[in-house]
Amino acid sequence: MRRMKIATWNVNSIKARLDHAIAWLKEASPDVACLQELKCEDQAFPAQAFEDLGYNVLTHGQKTYNGVAILSKMKGEDVSRGLPGEPEDSQARYLEAVFADGPRAIRVASIYLPNGNPPDTDKFAYKLRWMDRLRAHACELLKLEEPLVLAGDYNVIPQSLDARFPENWTGDALFRPESRAKFREIANLGLTDAVRQAYGDEPNLYTFWDYQAGAWQRNNGIRIDHLLLSPQAADLLVTARIDKHVREWERPSDHVPVLIELK
DNA sequence: ATGACATATGAGATATGA
Numbered sequence: 086m087r088r089m090k091i092a093t094w095n096v097n098s099i100k101a102r103l104d105h106a107i108a109w110l111k112e113a114s115p116d117v118a119c120l121q122e123l124k125c126e127d128q129a130f131p132a133q134a135f136e137d138l139g140y141n142v143l144t145h146g147q148k149t150y151n152g153v154a155i156l157s158k159m160k161g162e163d164v165s166r167g168l169p170g171e172p173e174d175s176q177a178r179y180l181e182a183v184f185a186d187g188p189r190a191i192r193v194a195s196i197y198l199p200n201g202n203p204p205d206t207d208k209f210a211y212k213l214r215w216m217d218r219l220r221a222h223a224c225e226l227l228k229l230e231e232p233l234v235l236a237g238d239y240n241v242i243p244q245s246l247d248a249r250f251p252e253n254w255t256g257d258a259l260f261r262p263e264s265r266a267k268f269r270e271i272a273n274l275g276l277t278d279a280v281r282q283a284y285g286d287e288p289n290l291y292t293f294w295d296y297q298a299g300a301w302q303r304n305n306g307i308r309i310d311h312l313l314l315s316p317q318a319a320d321l322l323v324t325a326r327i328d329k330h331v332r333e334w335e336r337p338s339d340h341v342p343v344l345i346e347l348k
Numbered sequence: 349a350t351g352a353c354a355t356a357t358g359a360g361a362t363a364t365g366a
Binding site (some may be wrong): 097098100101122124125148149151152200201202240257258259293295296297298299300307309335338339 | 355356
C-alpha cells in the first residue's frame with residue numbers, strides 16, 4: 086500500500102507563516118499535516134492557498150490565541166472539534182478526523198496542549214485537567230483498535246534527554262514532574278512516541294528553540310512536539326524525522342515540523 | 349531577578365507564549 090506521511094507543526098500564526106507553510110508543504114508533501122497556534126478564526130484561515138496545493142482543510146480556529154488545523158490530501162470524515170470532558174472550555178486546542186486512503190483509515194488528532202506557565206496559577210491547573218481529559222479521550226479511542234495518531238504541540242519535555250539544558254527548565258510547566266507524569270500516563274495507555282521509537286535514546290532531537298537569547302544559535306532546544314501512535318499505527322511506522330532546517334528560514338516559527346511515514 | 353523575541357490587537361501598551 087502507498088506510504089502515508091503525517092506531520093505536526095506549531096506555526097505560531099498561520100498568517101505570519103503562510104509562505105513558510107506553503108514552501109514546506111511543497112518540499113515535504115505530507116498526506117496529513119496537523120497545524121497548531123493558528124491565531125485566527127475559521128473564516129480568516131487562508132484555506133484557498135492550501136486548496137491550490139491539493140489539500141483539504143479542516144480548522145478549529147480562535148481569534149488571537151490557539152487554533153488548530155488539519156490539512157490533508159484525502160477528505161476528512163468523522164470530524165470533531167474540541168476535546169471532550171469540559172463543555173465550558175472555549176479554547177480551540179483539539180481537532181480530530183479520520184482519513185481514508187483506499188481500504189486503510191487512520192484517525193488523526195491535531196493537539197495544542199496548554200502551556201501551563203506560570204505553574205503557581207490556574208493556567209497550570211488547566212493544563213493538568215486538559216491532560217486528564219486527553220488521557221480519558223485517548224482511552225476511548227484506543228478501544229477502537231485502529232490506527233490512531235495523536236499529533237501536536239504537547240508542551241511537555243518528556244525526559245531530561247529531550248532538552249539541551251534540562252537544568253534551565255526545572256520548575257517550568259513544560260518540565261514539572263506533574264506534567265511529565267501525566268504525559269507518561271497517556272503514553273502508558275499503550276501509545277508509542279514515534280520519534281523515540283525511531284531514534285531510541287539519541288540526544289539532540291529538538292522541535293522548539295526560543296526566539297530569545299540566541300537559543301537557536303546555541304542549540305538551546307527542547308522536544309515538545311510529539312506524535313503518539315496507537316499499537317495499530319505503531320505497527321506501520323517506517324520513519325520519523327524533524328525538519329529542523331526550517332528554523333533557519335527568515336522569520337521562522339519557534340517550532341519546526343515533525344513528520345512520520347507509515348507503510 | 350528581569351528581559352531578551354515574536355505575534356495579535358489596534359494604534360500604545362498589554363497579553364501570551366515556552
